[in-house]
Amino acid sequence: MLEVGQKEIDAVAKVIRSGQMFRYHAGGQCERFEQRYAEMLGVRHVCMTSSGTTALTAAMVGLEIGPGDEVIVPSHTYMATAVAVLAAGAIPVLCDIDESITLDPAALAKAIGPRTRAVVPVHMWGVGCDMRAIRRVAKKHNLLIVEDACQAVGGDYRGKPLGTLGDAGAFSFNYFKNMTCGEGGAVATNSKAVMNRVRTMIDCCNAYWTGRKADVQPFVSNGSRASEIEGALLNVQLDRIGGLVSRLRKQKQRIAAASVKAGLTLTPVHNPEGECATQISYLFETPAQADRFAELAGGTVTGKTGRHTYTEWDAILARRGSHHPALDPFRLPANQKCRMEYGRDVCKASLDILARTVMIGLNPRAKAADVTAKIRRIAGAAQAVLR
Template identity: 35%
Template sequence: MQKKVKTTIEECDEVASKLAIDGGTPVRTEALPLEFPGVHHMGVEEVEAATRVVGSRSMFRYYGVALQREVEAFESEFAHFLGVQHVVAVSSGTAALNVALGALGVGPGQEVIVPAYMWVSVAAAVINRGAIPVLADIDDTFGIDPRSLEERISSKTTGIIVVHMSGAAADIEAIRAVADRRKLFLLEDCAQCIGGTVNGRRVGSFGDMGVFSFQMNKNMTAGEGGAVVTNNRRLYDRAFACHDLGYARNDAGRLIMNDPELCLWGQGCRLDEIRASVLRVQLAKLPQIVGSMHRSKYRIREAIKSLRGIGLRRVVDEAGDTSPFLITTYRDSETAQKVNRALRAEGIVTYPQGITNILMTEWGFHLYYNIVSLVQRTSVDQAGFPWNLIENAGLRAEYAKGTCPVADSLFERSILLAIPSSLTEHDEGDIIRALKKVHQSLIAR
């Protein structure tokens, strides 16, 4: 009799732990919520803000029949939030990169160091200015490795673009030290880390300049939008001119054409009043948005941190992690693939609408070797700009897989799990249960 009961319990355990991929019961069947952190917290406040601007019939930032000065207010509120002196709001993060590099005077004959883990816009901004991006490898923070950075500096290097990826900061203090020692400009791309901090200081305030994106996947959003930030008045003036028509403007919003320092070429990427009004509301909600992702992510990290065989990304300052993604790393690519497939079968998925739970190798234009136009060094003109410019002869334009071996290995062995800002405790519990179940069957044995 006793024997029979014991067998039944064992059988129950076996059924409960049998992986869904092997015919067991999945941990959940309902799709996880989509990512898009700011979107989950959008409500009547954003609607009222946008409606107010449309009602004013003054959607242009510089003048109108009843100008609301939303862009100006957003710039000053964002500057205050970051603890920086100047902000220029622009129409996208890509525009912000272009404007910042224009302000910094990047052009042909210069090498600018970019990380192996980034976004296509980072390389594109350098190339569009006629300069050459040089890849630096990453470390276990998934940001630039300060040692690789140092090694890749040449006599042609003028600056570094550090990219705070997947919600958490790179080793920014060490990178700042390299930039200072080697007298290079430091531009921080904070598109994926809005509101992040390191030792209490906001990302975007460490560099000579910082850039942000408010596109829909970011921690706060107006669908599209961006910002360039700096503490340097000259860089601000240049960025301001570059984002507009190439000139400064007076208090009435009219162009000033007799300033010899600010007689430049504009990029036409001003932000409009409607999106600025939405961004002001989202900025006020940012602590709440980031707070919810942080709570979810660190509950999951805490629950899995002792599972041998599941590595966690090193986070430079956990308190300052904005947390839209959890990155886990495995001993080899085969294990990562198996775990990924098994987790998806357990219902840890939003696909096809979202990107929850993917192998990092599937993370598109975030990986240098996936950026086809970079690897193939394509040009928009017939002359091969910027690769064939005489000023760029001999500069190191190497982008094939293998250029950054640490990144190559991390990408192949890692899984990216989105942490939506609307995860419930129940969702978090399911993610933890699925990770433990898959670990038990595929790794611990």
């Protein structure tokens, strides 16, 4: 949770007092947020969901990705990125990241096979992927792009909001994200047909609430609707996001300048002006240096978060793609020609980079003196590690 205060409390209280916590009513909070967020992103359609995971799954389903398809995902992301591919019935194929800790476009080009249908660039840790190169590869091979912008709310790539550079984008508003409503998510797309499927995917009874439409073909799905409480929270959070991201960027710039002076190497960033990171990252020559720096400076080795690297995705490594074997995409006849390689060594280059990268958290509420103290600690750690 970065910034939540009295305004959110008031907005939630108002919804509770109104007695209208269910979304579908004219002028409701969810509807308002979807319209405002679409406007901010510059897309035609936004649909709120219950989480980033359900948003990603609905985006896959919206784009008709399913059994028989491979979808390329980075080796370092929250497991939900790969889980969403499986939830749609398709198979995730792992691909290396580069030193920016986002999908390596050269590795992407090499990872494409005859069954590859889509790629998921993940704007990891609030840093945009090299979208120009990724889009070039995707265009050449006719791949769909589903952006995982779950960690990138408020960021952009060359002036275009992250999450709007592909065929569909997914966002998370969980507790840890730049914009939060506790748990929540959203899908953004310019395609009405995709949005119709997304809305059906996140609410099996959507047609009953909003009216049956000739251009919407119903299918069985689950319930991942958002409530008016989440809508109310997000309408307040939307007013905060611009200021929050700009403070984070300024703080990062100050720490970055001092870090470079101290001899540290910053993690490369494809579009520094557009990032919305809540941490600053450093690259070291050896894992031992990274470990020591993390300890002294109060950071985390990026490969040691315990859940963001493919080697920790237990259910996928065990190829248990569903609660029931008959529904498991790994066992479906349609998927038997897809690649299913999840050994520890499949993305060795990523493991090497991740073991040498250290992240240190930023705090948008930090006072100038707090930042000065952080800089001193970082410089001290650099001196001990680099000498």
